[in-house]
Amino acid sequence: MKAVVVHGANDLRVDEVPAPRPADDRVTVRIVYGGICGSDLHYAADGQNGPYRVREPLVLGHEVVGVVAESVAGAPKAGTPVAIHPATPCAAAGAAEPTGLHLRPGTYLGSASTEPHTQGGFAEILAVQPAQLRPLPAGLPLRRAVLAEPFSVALHGIRRLGERVRGARALVSGAGPIGALAVAALRHAGAAEIVAADLRSFPLKVAAAVGAGTTVNLAEGGEIEESAFDVVVEAAGAVASLGAAATAARPGGAVLQLGMLPSGPVPVAMSSVIAKELTVFGSQRFDVELDEAIALLAADESLETVVSHEFALDDAVAAFACAADSSRSSKTVLRVSADPQRKP
Known part of the structure; x- marks a missing residue:
């Protein structure tokens, strides 16, 4: 079968790889769409994502949806459209624990991050455990459902902010795919006003389409009000953006670090955190939010705006170049195999 494989820095290929030979307790899924994430881009460009370096050929992709090909007892039957939780079932089970199962190793x-590496979903067939599958509701297109994993990340982060979101004046700094989905998550959580800021006009248009009432283009002279927001979501993954977030938050407000910052120490104006008694939240992937993400995607057609480009699997290199250019793309997806919902 074909798969998108990274062999090292700037060495991304569409390879022929062996199809999986699943164990008796595995379900095979024919992957239809896969969304390109920032971590995929780092692996492709740098040969590593944070501290995790590619030491063997790695099939990329964790934002994937498809159709069950061969099932097992207790799993959705063959032909069922499904989203796939990318974590091991222990992280997907959702048992109540104070720390959340998503924070456990897995x-x-x-x-x-593992040796051997955990091969991904940008492949024509993927074998997973039944607990990783989420059947999709009727009427939810697979192309929109591919947002389920990144939307879960945004929902988890906004959930970390708790009740302070309802009725809040919120700022999202960075309007890429995660930032846009954070805007949608804030809207669904009851934020009264949402402002999105970015250096590019294209992502700001997407943010406006999914719920940002005001957009600020920082490259064109736009400015963010100081000490004016109840909650600020840093979604750019930029150190300068984190500093701006602390400046924008009101006294007693909260900052959510949703974007991934570089590993190692980063300079932060802690004086603002101290003087304004800010609460700073970290957010790591997601825990039990996948079902909520799927339900909201089924109910909210505006979220499809986040999917800006679609490429065939054979054009993966061009797709990655598109995904890396935020001036013209939001979420770029690979069409791994034929979409059974799409009319000829």
């Missing part, structure tokens, strides 16, 4: 599709 595997994640398309990750070099």
